[in-house]
Amino acid sequence: MSEVRVRFPPSPTGYLHIGGARTAIYNWLFARKHGGKFILRIEDTDADRSTQESIDGILDGMKWLGIDWDEGPYFQTEFAGEHVEKAQQLLADGHAYKCFCTKEDLDAKREAAMAAKKQLGYDGTCRNLTSDEVAHKEAAGIPYVVRFKVPHKDGVVSYDDKVLGLIKRKYSEIEDFVIVRSNGKPLYLLCNVVDDIRDRISHIIRGQDHMTNTTRQILIYEALGAKIPVFAHMPLTLDLKKAKISKRSHGEIVAVQFYQQHGFLPWALVNFLVLLGWNPGDDREIFSKEELIETFSLERINKAASIFNYRKGDPKFFTDPKAININAQYLRTIPVEELAGYVKEELQANDLWDDAYEGDKKEWFLKTLEMIRERFHTIKDFVADGRAYFTDDFQINEKALKKNVLKHPGLKEWLPMLADRFDQLPELTTEEAERVAREFAEEIEVKVGIPINAARAVITGQLKGPSMFELFELFGKERVVSRLRNAPKYFEDQS
RNA sequence: GUCCCCAUCGUCUAGUCUGGUCCAGGACACCGGCCUUUCACGCCGGCAACGCGGGUUCGAAUCCCACUGGGGACGCCA
Numbered sequence: 001m002s003e004v005r006v007r008f009p010p011s012p013t014g015y016l017h018i019g020g021a022r023t024a025i026y027n028w029l030f031a032r033k034h035g036g037k038f039i040l041r042i043e044d045t046d047a048d049r050s051t052q053e054s055i056d057g058i059l060d061g062m063k064w065l066g067i068d069w070d071e072g073p074y075f076q077t078e079f080a081g082e083h084v085e086k087a088q089q090l091l092a093d094g095h096a097y098k099c100f101c102t103k104e105d106l107d108a109k110r111e112a113a114m115a116a117k118k119q120l121g122y123d124g125t126c127r128n129l130t131s132d133e134v135a136h137k138e139a140a141g142i143p144y145v146v147r148f149k150v151p152h153k154d155g156v157v158s159y160d161d162k163v164l165g166l167i168k169r170k171y172s173e174i175e176d177f178v179i180v181r182s183n184g185k186p187l188y189l190l191c192n193v194v195d196d197i198r199d200r201i202s203h204i205i206r207g208q209d210h211m212t213n214t215t216r217q218i219l220i221y222e223a224l225g226a227k228i229p230v231f232a233h234m235p236l237t238l239d240l241k242k243a244k245i246s247k248r249s250h251g252e253i254v255a256v257q258f259y260q261q262h263g264f265l266p267w268a269l270v271n272f273l274v275l276l277g278w279n280p281g282d283d284r285e286i287f288s289k290e291e292l293i294e295t296f297s298l299e300r301i302n303k304a305a306s307i308f309n310y311r312k313g314d315p316k317f318f319t320d321p322k323a324i325n326i327n328a329q330y331l332r333t334i335p336v337e338e339l340a341g342y343v344k345e346e347l348q349a350n351d352l353w354d355d356a357y358e359g360d361k362k363e364w365f366l367k368t369l370e371m372i373r374e375r376f377h378t379i380k381d382f383v384a385d386g387r388a389y390f391t392d393d394f395q396i397n398e399k400a401l402k403k404n405v406l407k408h409p410g411l412k413e414w415l416p417m418l419a420d421r422f423d424q425l426p427e428l429t430t431e432e433a434e435r436v437a438r439e440f441a442e443e444i445e446v447k448v449g450i451p452i453n454a455a456r457a458v459i460t461g462q463l464k465g466p467s468m469f470e471l472f473e474l475f476g477k478e479r480v481v482s483r484l485r486n487a488p489k490y491f492e493d494q495s
Numbered sequence: 496g497u498c499c500c501c502a503u504c505g506u507c508u509a510g511u512c513u514g515g516u517c518c519a520g521g522a523c524a525c526c527g528g529c530c531u532u533u534c535a536c537g538c539c540g541g542c543a544a545c546g547c548g549g550g551u552u553c554g555a556a557u558c559c560c561a562c563u564g565g566g567g568a569c570g571c572c573a
């Protein structure tokens with residue numbers, strides 16, 4: 001295979017959404033796997049809808065995901081001159097012609113065709129205009145568009161899709177499509193090809209929604225005398241109702257940024273996305289970057305569309321459960337030092353960061369993360385459910401309070417008593433804490449779970465958490481004693 | 496409507512090219528159990544699918560044909 005060069009050409013008309021990100025990821029993986037180049041090209045020819053904000057959003061999203069590009073970002077508008085030039089060339093070579101039909105006429109014809117239930121498409125009215133007629137209309141100042149002259153011949157345009165196999169389409173079913181607007185600006189179908197030729201793109205990996213574009217663009221490649229790249233059409237991502245996912249109907253949930261804001265690890269999102277429409281052929285689901293690059297192949301991309309399993313308003317899963325699961329798996333398996341970096345950002349954003357976590361308290365900090373990360377799903381959980389580990393200013397979980405504290409009125413006295421016992425210990429170790437707690441429970445004749453669960457509630461604010469005996473040591477005598485002694489206030493607050 | 500593509504558990508999917516090893520495997524989710532001071536992790540178990548109908552064949556999830564279903568495209572958007 002000659003040099004592999006692939007590209008990701010988003011149009012900056014909105015944020016980077018997960019479908020686009022997945023396309024970028026597949027291209028990027030393919031480039032990395034074959035030692036090729038991954039090119040980022042912003043297709044901003046639609047001036048009305050393109051925004052700088054959107055460009056920034058796309059770039060930021062790519063960077064966050066760790067999808068790095070080798071060339072670009074190029075901007076399509078910078079090559080406008082070349083696009084016009086190529087359009088003229090097609091015109092001069094007889095591969096295109098000027099069409100003076102008005103928009104109104106065409107709309108009327110389209111409606112008529114629709115009503116007659118016939119194939120839609122341009123009828124070729126201006127295709128056979130003589131040069132005199134063209135000159136006359138031009139002289140009269142009638143605006144025109146440039147249409148590509150699809151060869152009138154039997155047979156099919158075909159290409160060997162790396163995902164779908166041989167795809168064919170009859171010439172007779174391809175209409176003479178517009179390549180230049182009446183204002184002189186070339187359209188996507190042309191610009192895209194011209195840019196891909198200039199960028200020496202070898203493989204075009206894009207969504208199946210581009211399939212009809214592909215047959216038309218192949219015609220342009222041929223007319224321009226350029227080598228036709230290899231095409232691979234990826235399956236689309238749909239929602240549970242099998243509708244294409246979009247910002248309009250799904251909102252933030254399909255934005256990459258959403259996952260950044262909701263505590264996802266970037267690589268976990270990449271890992272989830274890549275599995276939506278591709279599989280390695282074995283049972284592996286979690287991949288390091290190197291493993292994924294090594295394993296990825298176009299041939300193992302699925303043909304059928306995949307569904308992004310998101311239920312709006314689901315009380316338990318704010319996005320696809322598999323995505324959350326994969327994120328949670330990463331959360332509890334990546335090196336704790338790496339996790340610390342993400343948690344640091346989150347703590348800083350919530351004014352809970354202490355520089356000592358990278359100094360004197362580093363060991364404590366890492367140990368804490370190690371203990372609590374097991375039951376968390378996103379980085380956000382560290383400041384939500386994990387708040388009490390990092391500050392005295394926390395709210396006790398209401399359920400935990402009711403179920404593990406208030407339910408047993410005796411705890412109002414027992415907890416401070418337990419605090420006293422701990423206080424007398426020279427050192428509050430896991431072993432000592434367990435011994436003392438068990439002895440105490442026996443004395444007051446309750447199951448050890450009662451004071452222990454209550455202690456968890458008042459110390460961590462949570463209903464659930466790591467082994468309480470280990471937590472006593474983790475929190476340290478001072479904080480444990482103070483929070484236990486503080487327990488009676490919860491009873492008073494109620495009355 | 497026309498053209499193109501697709502079709503295995505609720506979801507992501509393996510298996511389809513090269514028919515038998517598949518009364519269909521894994522993962523998520525869900526349910527039950529073990530572990531346990533709680534929850535989680537982990538482990539064990541369960542629920543759950545080859546869209547329908549024909550054909551070819553000794554044998555079909557796998558090949559063929561219809562049907563049905565789903566998606567996409569049909570812009571002077573990209």
